[in-house]
Amino acid sequence: MSNSDGEPVASAKIKVVARDVNVFYSDKHALKAVNLDVRANEVTALIGPSGCGKSTFLRCLNRMNDLIDGARVTGTIAIDQQDIYLKDLDVVQLRARVGMVFQKPNPFPKSIFDNVAYGPRIHGLAGTGAELEEIVVTSLKRAGLFEEVKDRLNEAGTGLSGGQQQRLCIARAIAVSPEVILMDEPCSALDPIATAKVEELIDELRQNYTIIVVTHSMQQAARVSQRTAFFHLGELVEVGDTEQIFTNPNHKLTQGYITGRFG
Amino acid sequence: MQVLLVLLLLLALSASLYQVGRSRALRAAGGRTGILHSLPSYYGYYVALWCGIPAAILIVAWLAAEPTVLRAMVINVLPAELQGLPPARLSLLINEVRQLASTGDYRFASGPETKAVAEQYRALQGISFKAMVAGMLSLGIAGGAFALRAVRPSFRARNMVEGAVQAFLILSSVLAILITVGIVLSLLFESLRFFAIVPLNEFLFGLSWSPQMAIRADQVGSSGAFGAVPLFTGTLLISLIAMLVAVPVGLLAAIYLAEYADPRFRAVAKPLLEMLAGIPTVVYGFFAVVTVSPFLRGLGASLHLSVSSESALATGIVMGVMIIPFVSSLSDDVICAVPESLRHGSFAIGATQAETVMQVVIPAALPGIVGGILLAVSRAIGETMIVVMAAGLSAHLTANPFESVTTVTVQIVTLLVGDQEFDSPKTLSAFALGLILFLVTLALNVVALNVVKKYREKYD
Ligand SMILES: Nc1ncnc2c1ncn2[C@@H]1O[C@H](COP(=O)(O)OP(=O)(O)OP(=O)(O)O)[C@@H](O)[C@H]1O
Ligand SMILES: [Mg+2]
Numbered sequence: 001m002s003n004s005d006g007e008p009v010a011s012a013k014i015k016v017v018a019r020d021v022n023v024f025y026s027d028k029h030a031l032k033a034v035n036l037d038v039r040a041n042e043v044t045a046l047i048g049p050s051g052c053g054k055s056t057f058l059r060c061l062n063r064m065n066d067l068i069d070g071a072r073v074t075g076t077i078a079i080d081q082q083d084i085y086l087k088d089l090d091v092v093q094l095r096a097r098v099g100m101v102f103q104k105p106n107p108f109p110k111s112i113f114d115n116v117a118y119g120p121r122i123h124g125l126a127g128t129g130a131e132l133e134e135i136v137v138t139s140l141k142r143a144g145l146f147e148e149v150k151d152r153l154n155e156a157g158t159g160l161s162g163g164q165q166q167r168l169c170i171a172r173a174i175a176v177s178p179e180v181i182l183m184d185e186p187c188s189a190l191d192p193i194a195t196a197k198v199e200e201l202i203d204e205l206r207q208n209y210t211i212i213v214v215t216h217s218m219q220q221a222a223r224v225s226q227r228t229a230f231f232h233l234g235e236l237v238e239v240g241d242t243e244q245i246f247t248n249p250n251h252k253l254t255q256g257y258i259t260g261r262f263g
Numbered sequence: 264m265q266v267l268l269v270l271l272l273l274l275a276l277s278a279s280l281y282q283v284g285r286s287r288a289l290r291a292a293g294g295r296t297g298i299l300h301s302l303p304s305y306y307g308y309y310v311a312l313w314c315g316i317p318a319a320i321l322i323v324a325w326l327a328a329e330p331t332v333l334r335a336m337v338i339n340v341l342p343a344e345l346q347g348l349p350p351a352r353l354s355l356l357i358n359e360v361r362q363l364a365s366t367g368d369y370r371f372a373s374g375p376e377t378k379a380v381a382e383q384y385r386a387l388q389g390i391s392f393k394a395m396v397a398g399m400l401s402l403g404i405a406g407g408a409f410a411l412r413a414v415r416p417s418f419r420a421r422n423m424v425e426g427a428v429q430a431f432l433i434l435s436s437v438l439a440i441l442i443t444v445g446i447v448l449s450l451l452f453e454s455l456r457f458f459a460i461v462p463l464n465e466f467l468f469g470l471s472w473s474p475q476m477a478i479r480a481d482q483v484g485s486s487g488a489f490g491a492v493p494l495f496t497g498t499l500l501i502s503l504i505a506m507l508v509a510v511p512v513g514l515l516a517a518i519y520l521a522e523y524a525d526p527r528f529r530a531v532a533k534p535l536l537e538m539l540a541g542i543p544t545v546v547y548g549f550f551a552v553v554t555v556s557p558f559l560r561g562l563g564a565s566l567h568l569s570v571s572s573e574s575a576l577a578t579g580i581v582m583g584v585m586i587i588p589f590v591s592s593l594s595d596d597v598i599c600a601v602p603e604s605l606r607h608g609s610f611a612i613g614a615t616q617a618e619t620v621m622q623v624v625i626p627a628a629l630p631g632i633v634g635g636i637l638l639a640v641s642r643a644i645g646e647t648m649i650v651v652m653a654a655g656l657s658a659h660l661t662a663n664p665f666e667s668v669t670t671v672t673v674q675i676v677t678l679l680v681g682d683q684e685f686d687s688p689k690t691l692s693a694f695a696l697g698l699i700l701f702l703v704t705l706a707l708n709v710v711a712l713n714v715v716k717k718y719r720e721k722y723d
Contacts, residue, residue: 067610095613102611106604109627118622119612169608176612 015040015180015210016061021075023056023065030056032234033075038180038227043202043211045221045242048231049257054214057231058182061212062098063091079180096123099173103185105165107157107172112149115157115168116140119176135175142208143171144201163194170201174209181205183213187220199224218258222246230254269322269396273403277315280407284310287414301421309420312427313410318403325395330361333391337384342376360384447701454698457691461489466695468492472658474678474689489692491699493658497575497668501650502643504579504664505586509643510636512583513590520591521598522620533595540588548652551581556653563665573655573667582649589639597631597718598624630718637711641704647672671696 016038023031031053038044046054056065063084065071077084084094096119107115116136119125126132136153140146145167149160157168166186173181183202187195202211202224215221221228222242229239230253238251249255285307292299299306334357338346348356356377363369363381372378414420458466469490516536520529556577563570570576601624609619625632655667656677678693 062611064607064611067607092613092615095611100611102604102608104604106602106608108605108608108623118609118614122612122614122618122622172608172612 012039012042014038015079016212017076017078017081018057018060019076019078021057021060021073021077023053023060023074024072025068026070030234031060034236036229036236036239038210038212040210041206041208042226043206043213043224044227044229045225046212046214046229046231047216047218047221047257048237050216052231053234054231055184056234058100058184058212058214061180061182062095062100064100066091096176097178098180098182099176099178101166101169101173101181101183101186104189105162105169107160107165107168109156109158111154112140112157112160112168113153116171116175119172123176125176139171139175140168142174142205143167144197144204145171161194163190163197166190166194166198167201170198170205174205178209180210180212183211185214185216188216195220218246218260230257232257265392266322266326269399270319272396273315273318273322273399276318276400276403276407277311280314280403280411281307281311283407284308284411284414287411288416288420291414292416298416300417300419301424305420305424306414306418308424310407310410310414312424314403314407316427317406318399321399321402322395325391325398329388329391333384333387336387337380340383341380345376364388450694450698450701453691453694456686457688457695460688460691461695465489466491466692470660472674474674474692487689489688491671491696493660494669494671494674494696496660496662497654497658498644498670498672500575500662500664500668501579501582501654501670502640504576505582505643506636506640508580508583509586509590509639513587513639514594514632516587517591517594517598518620518625521595522616522624533592536588537592538588539585540592542585544585544646544648545652547581547585548649551577551649551653555581568665570665571655571667573653574665575654575668576664578650578653579664581653582643582646585646585649586639586643589642590635593635593638594628594632597628597635597715600631601627628718630714634711634713634715634718637707637714641707641711644707645672645700645704647676651676671700675700 014037016036018034018036018038021031021034021036022029034053034057036057046057048054059065059068060073060077061079061084065073073085079094079097083089108118110118113136116139117126117132120132120135126135137146140149145164148164149155149168157165160168166189170181170186186202187198190198199220202213205211213221213224225242227239228242228245230237230245230249230251232253238245238249238254240250245254246258249258285303287310288299288303288306289296292303296303337357337360338353345353345356359373359377360381361384363372363377364385367385369378369381372381466489469488470492471488471490472493474487474489520533520536524532556572556574559574559577560570560572605623605627606619609623614622650670650673654673655669656673657667658669658674659666661668675693675696678689678696683690
């Protein structure tokens with residue numbers, strides 16, 4: 001296999017393969033013939049000016065576009081060689097495999113514990129109460145939130161600070177042991193300290209998950225990602241190792257965006 | 264009619280003074296409108312208000328005081344023997360005089376003196392009217408002139424006019440509040456009169472209700488019983504049945520409309536459902552009496568159950584139908600107010616639509632839904648027409664929905680319909696019932712609105 005630049009992919013395992021993906025919102029052609037390979041256990045950053053289709057592409061990967069009236073997706077997307085747009089594919093199972101963290105923290109109006117336990121309960125992942133507790137605690141620990149909330153697991157998740165809420169949402173997403181985690185500007189509503197924590201977390205999560213993160217911050221992309229994909233007006237302009245994209249981009253548009261000439 | 268003409272005259276006067284004030288301001292500015300503190304029209308309004316408001320107050324005060332003053336003047340000129348009449352007779356006489364004077368037709372005067380007095384009264388009225396118009400005109404012009412003197416470019420006419428508008432608005436709202444307070448106070452005082460006759464605890468805890476009072480002291484059963492518990496239980500029973508119908512149906516309809524329905528279907532179904540709320544309650548009552556009650560009775564008979572033709576069940580069911588749109592539209596509002604991001608969060612974990620609705624949306628909307636249900640309960644408790652038509656009149660203390668019960672509102676209606684003395688305990692008890700009803704619905708509304716408000720704050 002090779003990535004969209006045609007260069008051979010090194011030993012790294014490919015987790016997600018998108019081929020000729022087009023998305024239409026009613027008549028609007030929002031994503032145009034996107035080909036992208038995402039490597040397992042790496043962080044891939046999606047960058048590009050506002051409205052270029054980053055969120056749209058992200059939503060293709062867990063089929064959240066199904067929820068949008070008038071949205072239509074063509075092309076193929078496969079995760080572990082399995083086409084996720086097959087007719088008889090179980091979307092519920094797909095979304096358990098592909099978790100998502102949103103731009104604005106959206107904890108449910110439930111206790112911290114129940115927020116994290118929500119997914120495992122729905123998918124029947126825990127046989128006993130002790131198992132469930134085990135899952136919740138591990139997820140909170142992985143999300144780096146456990147120490148801060150261990151004494152108030154029964155308090156409302158909505159009572160946490162913005163940064164804590166976002167980490168709670170990450171814990172909620174990893175509680176169902178997904179393989180891929182999609183993050184749409186996960187730090188845009190957070191202050192620098194909370195952002196630093198989440199970035200650190202993303203870097204740690206890479207051990208166990210494949211992560212795709214949309215960001216508007218060049219520094220963030222440079223800090224957390226191994227691979228970077230640059231989108232422009234619905235097209236994937238360039239994808240490559242983060243270092244290469246930021247130091248020596250192949251495309252003029254990429255260069256312009258990175259150096260802040262537009263976007 | 265005459266008063267209307269006078270007011271029109273005042274309006275015309277104010278309007279012309281508006282022009283005067285406006286052109287005065289323009290002249291004072293000498294063509295440079297920029298140096299005026301306010302727009303020219305504000306100076307006009309300022310002058311017009313100074314002309315109109317004092318004069319209007321004068322008219323209102325004049326009209327309020329006129330009858331009393333004229334009465335005193337007429338009594339003074341009455342012949343001595345008429346002056347000495349007892350107060351009740353005197354009032355009667357004055358009323359006749361006023362009647363005659365207002366028509367100007369003395370053919371039916373009860374005597375020559377009355378006719379003379381009436382003529383005099385009419386003459387006085389004429390003088391009074393002229394004096395009033397003269398007073399109004401001079402006060403209006405004086406006010407306008409006073410205001411005109413203040414018109415200078417630096418004068419802050421806009422602030423003054425804004426102040427007057429604000430004062431008027433405050434006055435209106437104060438008036439509305441005062442009327443409400445007045446109604447509540449009269450309810451309270453009449454109730455206190457009732458509780459002076461029937462002790463409060465007998466009223467609140469007594470188990471038997473038969474508010475008949477003796478016409479003669481020696482009549483059998485002369486002392487009525489004023490224990491309101493059967494009315495409270497009857498009200499609760501019917502309201503409970505109504506809520507058992509309205510809450511599930513209304514809530515499920517709201518969930519379907521808000522979460523599942525196609526937007527096009529929703530656009531049709533929601534107004535249709537809300538139309539149920541526009542049906543006059545008397546039609547519901549009719550429906551209860553003519554359709555539901557006989558049906559339930561027939562059904563009961565076929566099951567060897569005795570169902571009263573005025574059963575609490577029939578009334579409650581129909582009342583529940585009436586409340587459905589209330590519950591559904593309030594619930595629909597709160598469900599739609601649950602942020603979309605919560606639904607997406609749930610879907611993104613792989614929850615199905617039903618799981619999302621039951622475990623995320625409904626819990627999030629619950630406080631609002633509870634608030635809406637409480638409002639619906641207060642609606643059910645205060646509902647009158649359906650129960651008057653379909654529920655019974657006699658106060659049974661029972662929890663059996665097949666029997667007939669009566670409610671607080673029904674009793675208030677029956678106590679006050681027809682000719683009544685307004686100081687018998689029977690009549691006064693209606694006020695006490697009204698007070699209880701008012702307090703209960705008020706409490707429910709306050710709690711419900713607070714719950715809804717708290718809920719709104721959470722997501723705004
Ligand atoms: N639900 C929708 N209905 C119609 N058009 C949409 C919808 N969502 C996105 N679009 C359009 O699709 C294009 C891509 O949108 P998308 O949200 O993917 O951009 P983005 O790169 O995520 O931008 P941002 O950085 O501002 O989040 C935009 O032109 C947008 O207007
Ligand atoms: Mg976006």
